[in-house]
Amino acid sequence: DTEAAQASFDAIIEQDSRIEPRDWMPEGYRKTLTRQISQHAHSEIIGMQPEANWITRAPSLKRKAILMAKVQDEAGHGLYLYSAAETLGTPRDVMFEQLMSGKAKYSSIFNYPARSWGDMGAIGWLVDGAAICNQVPLCRASYGPYGRAMVRICKEESFHQRQGWEILYELSHGTPEQKQMAQDSVNRFYGPALQMFGPPDDESPNSQQSTAWNIKRFSNDVLRQRFVDMIVPQAEALGLTLPDPDLKWNEERGHYDFGELDWDEFFGVIKGNGPCNAQRLERRIEAHENGAWVREAAAAYARKQAEAAEA
Numbered sequence: 243d244t245e246a247a248q249a250s251f252d253a254i255i256e257q258d259s260r261i262e263p264r265d266w267m268p269e270g271y272r273k274t275l276t277r278q279i280s281q282h283a284h285s286e287i288i289g290m291q292p293e294a295n296w297i298t299r300a301p302s303l304k305r306k307a308i309l310m311a312k313v314q315d316e317a318g319h320g321l322y323l324y325s326a327a328e329t330l331g332t333p334r335d336v337m338f339e340q341l342m343s344g345k346a347k348y349s350s351i352f353n354y355p356a357r358s359w360g361d362m363g364a365i366g367w368l369v370d371g372a373a374i375c376n377q378v379p380l381c382r383a384s385y386g387p388y389g390r391a392m393v394r395i396c397k398e399e400s401f402h403q404r405q406g407w408e409i410l411y412e413l414s415h416g417t418p419e420q421k422q423m424a425q426d427s428v429n430r431f432y433g434p435a436l437q438m439f440g441p442p443d444d445e446s447p448n449s450q451q452s453t454a455w456n457i458k459r460f461s462n463d464v465l466r467q468r469f470v471d472m473i474v475p476q477a478e479a480l481g482l483t484l485p486d487p488d489l490k491w492n493e494e495r496g497h498y499d500f501g502e503l504d505w506d507e508f509f510g511v512i513k514g515n516g517p518c519n520a521q522r523l524e525r526r527i528e529a530h531e532n533g534a535w536v537r538e539a540a541a542a543y544a545r546k547q548a549e550a551a552e553a
């Protein structure tokens with residue numbers, strides 16, 4: 243009965259052990275995980291767009307090969323995550339529909355344009371760096387398929403961050419124009435990267451319950467602070483600055499203080515009003531439609547295999 247099932251679920255959470263797809267789970271747990279994992283999957287898939295935009299313009303064959311590998315990794319991450327979300331009962335085509343109709347969210351960061359080659363560096367260093375900070379604790383999320391998917395994803399994200407860092411380092415040690423390009427990219431991506439961690443804790447409606455269920459291990463603000471503390475010395479090593487006049491070491495707290503972020507901008511972007519929201523969705527729909535023949539061919543092939551097996 244439900245009471246016994248709930249008690250067994252509570253015991254698994256209490257022991258910090260894992261819930262698997264076959265286990266009973268409260269509807270709210272299933273719903274919040276489906277929400278978070280599908281949003282995460284959508285982010286990976288939409289996140290391919292700003293970088294794919296630069297594949298044809300990468301400055302060398304080596305850079306092009308690295309960038310292609312990275313964009314393919316994002317596609318793979320999206321697929322692991324859709325698979326993990328599907329184990330909770332929502333079919334993939336329903337999740338696709340939610341994305342394409344604009345009903346589902348995906349990370350705010352991917353609604354900003356990638357204007358220069360320097361942006362490939364800033365996205366790798368800051369965006370993938372923030373993603374790692376947020377996602378390493380998710381490897382211990384209580385839902386088995388999500389935690390296991392995150393382990394592979396985090397390994398690949400580390401390579402992504404390293405390649406971004408290296409692009410910025412080269413630019414920052416190049417001509418004055420190249421250094422300026424790198425600085426301009428960091429200036430534009432710094433604030434939006436910090437917003438990836440989500441709204442401030444007192445405006446984060448899902449945090450409390452997700453923490454109680456061992457999905458979230460640290461709050462949005464705690465992870466944001468961890469990220470700032472990590473990137474300040476990295477920016478120094480790059481020879482670049484971070485665009486925040488309030489950024490200062492606080493001896494007492496043992497952390498860097500930083501300025502208030504533009505939360506009006508953030509809420510505008512997640513409502514659909516960022517600089518690239520419309521374009522990102524349009525491209526996704528177009529790609530989905532152009533891929534119809536692949537899905538049809540795969541379904542026809544599967545049908546034929548099944549018929550052959552029956553015969």
Ligand code: 3HC
Pocket residue numbers: 277278281282283285286289316347348349350351369370373376399437438439440441445446447448449452458462512
């Ligand atoms: N962009 C868009 N929406 C955001 C957001 C952001 N940066 N931050 C929060 N939100 C949304 C939440 O989804 C939630 O909306 P909903 O209730 O309608 O679903 C609302 O704002 C309130 O925020 P909460 O803090 O209450 O929400 P969560 O508890 O879910 O915390 C989160 C937000 C920290 C982003 C959490 O969902 C999370 O850790 N998600 C997994 C990581 C993820 O999705 N990363 C995506 C970007 S990284 C990436 O894609 C990799 C890159 O290499 C391509």
